Amino acid sequence: MSHPHPELGPPPKLPEGGLRVTPLGGLGEIGRNMTVFEYGGRLLIVDCGVLFPEEEQPGVDLILPDFTSIRDRLDDIEGIVLTHGHEDHIGGVPYLLREKADIPLIGSKLTLALIEAKLQEHRIRPYTLEVKEGHRERIGPFDCEFVAVNHSIPDALAVAIRTPAGMAVHTGDFKMDQLPLDRRLTDLPAFARLGEEGIDLLLSDSTNAEVPGFVPPERDISNVLRTVFAGAQSRIIVASFASHVHRIQQILDAAHEYGRRVAFVGRSMVRNMGIARDLGYLRVPAGLVVDVKTLDDLPADEVVLVCTGSQGEPMAALSRMANRDHQIRIVQGDTVILASSLIPGNENAVYRVINGLTRWGANVVHKGNAKVHVSGHASAGELLYFYNICKPRNLMPVHGEWRHLRANAELGALTGVPKNHIVIAEDGVVVDLVDGAAKIVGKVQAGYVYVDGLSVGDVTEASLKDRRILGDEGIISVFLVVDSTTGKLVGGPQVHARGSGIDDASFSAVIPKIEEAFAKSASDGVVEPHQLQQLVRRSVGKWVSDTYRRRPMILPVVVEV
Numbered sequence: 001m002s003h004p005h006p007e008l009g010p011p012p013k014l015p016e017g018g019l020r021v022t023p024l025g026g027l028g029e030i031g032r033n034m035t036v037f038e039y040g041g042r043l044l045i046v047d048c049g050v051l052f053p054e055e056e057q058p059g060v061d062l063i064l065p066d067f068t069s070i071r072d073r074l075d076d077i078e079g080i081v082l083t084h085g086h087e088d089h090i091g092g093v094p095y096l097l098r099e100k101a102d103i104p105l106i107g108s109k110l111t112l113a114l115i116e117a118k119l120q121e122h123r124i125r126p127y128t129l130e131v132k133e134g135h136r137e138r139i140g141p142f143d144c145e146f147v148a149v150n151h152s153i154p155d156a157l158a159v160a161i162r163t164p165a166g167m168a169v170h171t172g173d174f175k176m177d178q179l180p181l182d183r184r185l186t187d188l189p190a191f192a193r194l195g196e197e198g199i200d201l202l203l204s205d206s207t208n209a210e211v212p213g214f215v216p217p218e219r220d221i222s223n224v225l226r227t228v229f230a231g232a233q234s235r236i237i238v239a240s241f242a243s244h245v246h247r248i249q250q251i252l253d254a255a256h257e258y259g260r261r262v263a264f265v266g267r268s269m270v271r272n273m274g275i276a277r278d279l280g281y282l283r284v285p286a287g288l289v290v291d292v293k294t295l296d297d298l299p300a301d302e303v304v305l306v307c308t309g310s311q312g313e314p315m316a317a318l319s320r321m322a323n324r325d326h327q328i329r330i331v332q333g334d335t336v337i338l339a340s341s342l343i344p345g346n347e348n349a350v351y352r353v354i355n356g357l358t359r360w361g362a363n364v365v366h367k368g369n370a371k372v373h374v375s376g377h378a379s380a381g382e383l384l385y386f387y388n389i390c391k392p393r394n395l396m397p398v399h400g401e402w403r404h405l406r407a408n409a410e411l412g413a414l415t416g417v418p419k420n421h422i423v424i425a426e427d428g429v430v431v432d433l434v435d436g437a438a439k440i441v442g443k444v445q446a447g448y449v450y451v452d453g454l455s456v457g458d459v460t461e462a463s464l465k466d467r468r469i470l471g472d473e474g475i476i477s478v479f480l481v482v483d484s485t486t487g488k489l490v491g492g493p494q495v496h497a498r499g500s501g502i503d504d505a506s507f508s509a510v511i512p513k514i515e516e517a518f519a520k521s522a523s524d525g526v527v528e529p530h531q532l533q534q535l536v537r538r539s540v541g542k543w544v545s546d547t548y549r550r551r552p553m554i555l556p557v558v559v560e561v
Contacts, residue, residue: 035203208379
């Protein structure tokens, strides 16, 4: 198995007749999925998603793929193929279209409807091409065939990309539920046909490659939900992804069966479920869904609220309910259902929300204590079956953390893919398919791009480090006035702390040290303000470290007179 080397440099020019594959997100992480295919000087992008921030990224709203490597080639992009409508696959599209609004979007009916609604908020009207399973479209030099796959959202597609260099197949997110709620199976005959034709490079979902066996069918959830609904004595609050149409359908069915009314909470949930209903993907009995404002007029045992926040997102409705920062107040006897899996990295945030809800008296039902969710990604048994059908000549695991990618590579090797034809890449690593062999040839920039409010890319790792220090250790400000000619201290120092746990009166011990340091620096002829600021940082920092074993941010303000 080939794998990236830390010393990789920029890739060479793509050989004539070769196909280049550059993942800009989704490898080594769960989210931010984006892959760029290049042939004959033209580009085709598959997915453009976002990653949601973790605790060590305070203040960040979203994390985008890095568009640097394609920014000067936007005119070469033939289109963006969207495999399905989850945020980790479509959430970055508005930010790429801000740079060039007329890049065509290619996807299924529901996927395009979800992204079009999102783009309205950004005041972008996209060019779209609706496709469905079985369709074959020529997109520049890329001959694309779309294949039905089963996932936790309707209308998901894989894409087979034919070029003179060979055929690449990108699965998107998929599993092989044999009893799907919408009766839309992963099209194994189509994959078998593609395998017989010859799949030169298979890019395959790796999320559940470590999980043995097969994913249970979605239908298994319905009976569990009925049991929870039957036993609930008061309100039921369900947290789910805003795009998990299948799960919401099961909630609606259970609510209808037990005589409850349903209200959607949160802008994205209201928007997406409205789209799904209007397009016929969500079946809503008349009178079942009501406005959240009318719920106060209903008995508690006739109410179901459906909201976002199943991953512990701090600004989502459920987290705010747990923190008593939402108009809907959790009370004793409420039942809260977290109808989703735990995305790796979100565990602490989710359990913090569960504890908060439990504190206010809610009975919290989650994957850890009830079967209220099944994964949307193929487990190891399904992947083995899939590889035996596809018989790829080269395999490139995608969509997963490092452990998932390696586990997926091992599965491919077990089914007969030669180890030297299995490429374990990471974000930014460039893979060329030339003469039937896939090889790593270089690396491009593919770091995190942070969205913070209206700011895109302005927040850096250094900024986040400062935020973490402020959050963990606080800040100490030191105000001084110095003679601009001699560098002598003529006013102050005044020292104040915020969030450091150190009382301002305690700084009387460090003021003589600052005065002594300034007297010495003045005798040495130091007058440059930056040097004087560094002097303050060293003096105060050493004192705080020696006295309190802390490392707060120290902000010196030197005024010259």
